[in-house]
Amino acid sequence: MDEGKMDENEWGYHGEGNKSLVVAHAQRCVVLRFLKFPPNRKKASEEIFQHLQNIVDFSKNVMKEFLGENYVHCGEVVQLPLDFVKQLCLKIQSERPESRCDKDLDTLSGYALCLPNLARLQTYRFVEHRPILCVEIKPKCGFIPFSGDVTHEVKHKVCRYCMHQHLKVATGKWKQISKYCPLDLYSGGKQRMHFALKSLLQEAQNNLKIFKNGELIYGCKDARSPVADWSELAHHLKPFFFPSNGLAGGPHCTGAVIRELVRVITRVLLSDSEKGRAGALRLGPGPQGPRVCEASPFGRSLRHQGKSAPECSGLPKGCLLYKTLQVQMLDLLDIEGLYPLYRRVERYLEEFPEERKTLQIDGPYDEAFYQKLLDLSTEDDGTVAFALTKVQQYRVAMTAKDCSVMIALSPCLQDASSEQRPVVTSSRSRFAFSVSVLDLDLKPYESIPHQYKLDGKIVNYYSKTVHAKDAAVMSARFKESEDCTLVLHKV
Ligand SMILES: O=P(O)(O)O[C@@H]1[C@@H](OP(=O)(O)O)[C@H](OP(=O)(O)O)[C@H](O)[C@H](OP(=O)(O)O)[C@H]1OP(=O)(O)O
Numbered sequence: 001m002d003e004g005k006m007d008e009n010e011w012g013y014h015g016e017g018n019k020s021l022v023v024a025h026a027q028r029c030v031v032l033r034f035l036k037f038p039p040n041r042k043k044a045s046e047e048i049f050q051h052l053q054n055i056v057d058f059s060k061n062v063m064k065e066f067l068g069e070n071y072v073h074c075g076e077v078v079q080l081p082l083d084f085v086k087q088l089c090l091k092i093q094s095e096r097p098e099s100r101c102d103k104d105l106d107t108l109s110g111y112a113l114c115l116p117n118l119a120r121l122q123t124y125r126f127v128e129h130r131p132i133l134c135v136e137i138k139p140k141c142g143f144i145p146f147s148g149d150v151t152h153e154v155k156h157k158v159c160r161y162c163m164h165q166h167l168k169v170a171t172g173k174w175k176q177i178s179k180y181c182p183l184d185l186y187s188g189g190k191q192r193m194h195f196a197l198k199s200l201l202q203e204a205q206n207n208l209k210i211f212k213n214g215e216l217i218y219g220c221k222d223a224r225s226p227v228a229d230w231s232e233l234a235h236h237l238k239p240f241f242f243p244s245n246g247l248a249g250g251p252h253c254t255g256a257v258i259r260e261l262v263r264v265i266t267r268v269l270l271s272d273s274e275k276g277r278a279g280a281l282r283l284g285p286g287p288q289g290p291r292v293c294e295a296s297p298f299g300r301s302l303r304h305q306g307k308s309a310p311e312c313s314g315l316p317k318g319c320l321l322y323k324t325l326q327v328q329m330l331d332l333l334d335i336e337g338l339y340p341l342y343r344r345v346e347r348y349l350e351e352f353p354e355e356r357k358t359l360q361i362d363g364p365y366d367e368a369f370y371q372k373l374l375d376l377s378t379e380d381d382g383t384v385a386f387a388l389t390k391v392q393q394y395r396v397a398m399t400a401k402d403c404s405v406m407i408a409l410s411p412c413l414q415d416a417s418s419e420q421r422p423v424v425t426s427s428r429s430r431f432a433f434s435v436s437v438l439d440l441d442l443k444p445y446e447s448i449p450h451q452y453k454l455d456g457k458i459v460n461y462y463s464k465t466v467h468a469k470d471a472a473v474m475s476a477r478f479k480e481s482e483d484c485t486l487v488l489h490k491v
Pocket residue numbers: 017018019206398401402443447
């Protein structure tokens with residue numbers, strides 16, 4: 001990219017999250033990722049540069065090691081002309097969802113990250129003229145805490161995502177509770193994964209987006225977004241899955257197209273581009289970690305049928321979901337066990353503030369930082385070193401709990417021998433595909449107290465409302481059966 005000759009007209013709004021905003025180049029396969037801040041929160045350019053460089057280093061030295069070379073794209077920090085950034089900011093403003101406008105794009109430093117456009121297939125520097133479909137999933141935390149420090153019994157039965165849904169609906173973030181449960185997606189079982197993906201398609205929230213030729217065609221921006229329209233989605237997808245057009249329209253067609261999509265995504269998620277290499281971490285909840293969340297409708301139906309989930313994960317060891325889950329499990333103690341250790345580090349830093357640098361709280365995220373993360377012991381010897389290792393592991397785990405997976409699919413000819421990339425088949429077509437992971441920014445040390453409070457809020461709200469409701473239903477049922485006995489007695 002020639003940073004000297006930047007033209008805002010060549011770039012278009014692509015998407016944004018809570019902390020960054022992304023624009024895509026119209027011709028080339030690249031995006032620019034800018035940081036966002038609340039208005040009036042000015043940061044020095046040097047600080048922004050360092051923040052972005054930390055993101056690159058963390059991806060390179062930590063996440064690439066854990067998740068694998070093929071899945072992680074680190075990008076590079078670029079310095080752009082300030083005039084270009086200002087014009088770009090004005091150009092895209094009207095396309096931004098209202099709910100994200102509480103923060104402004106950083107137009108003062110001129111720094112941004114330049115990354116490959118993951119909504120396009122890799123290995124091509126230029127936008128292909130073949131159609132491209134891209135599915136982005138933010139799977140969230142795929143395990144139930146197994147730590148002995150957990151004090152709320154419900155946390156051993158219901159996953160955080162499912163509990164959090166109730167608080168999100170109560171606070172108006174989303175309109176309705178999703179049937180999606182991350183444990184179903186991470187199960188590796190095809191049927192459960194199909195159920196999880198269908199649930200995401202029914203209630204996408206911020207966990208699913210679909211792009212066609214780089215444009216968002218499915219996914220909701222905020223609670224005010226219109227209800228998901230499967231027939232419109234099927235209309236977009238039909239040429240990909242039924243290219244010879246041998247399928248009439250209508251609900252039957254919609255169902256068939258959605259089924260094909262779900263099957264292809266499942267196959268891609270189970271594919272193993274790292275040839276079985278499990279990565280640097282060897283963690284697992286073992287038999288003590290439940291494999292099914294009690295709140296998942298799939299889990300509930302298993303229970304009603306008297307079936308139990310298999311003891312070990314069905315995910316192949318080299319696939320991205322398996323590796324992401326391993327990194328998430330670096331949260332060995334749960335926030336309840338971690339928080340006192342964070343307080344220990346805090347007390348130390350209050351006494352020795354100059355040590356913050358030596359402890360690598362704000363980087364550098366280098367080889368030494370990575371090596372310390374590999375110590376999985378949970379025996380607390382009372383030292384600051386132990387507390388610090390657990391704090392850093394927790395931050396990495398939280399990052400893996402909030403990242404997204406991008407799957408790009410491009411139809412290929414029946415004879416795919418010329419394809420350099422892996423191929424997945426559906427019943428009527430073949431796709432070259434790529435899988436990547438994005439949003440690998442290390443969670444800040446400062447967010448730990450917030451995590452602690454939020455955890456309490458989620459669990460308390462869930463326990464109060466849902467558990468109370470369940471208890472009421474149970475007691476009504478019990479009462480009914482008592483009444484019933486009385487009636488029978490009379491007869
Ligand atoms: O805490 P959670 O689980 O709600 O996750 C936050 C996400 O909400 P979600 O539940 O996915 O809707 C939240 O996503 P949204 O802004 O709601 O789309 C962010 O990803 C946030 O990360 P950060 O503070 O921007 O680094 C996420 O915060 P972290 O907890 O990952 O720091």
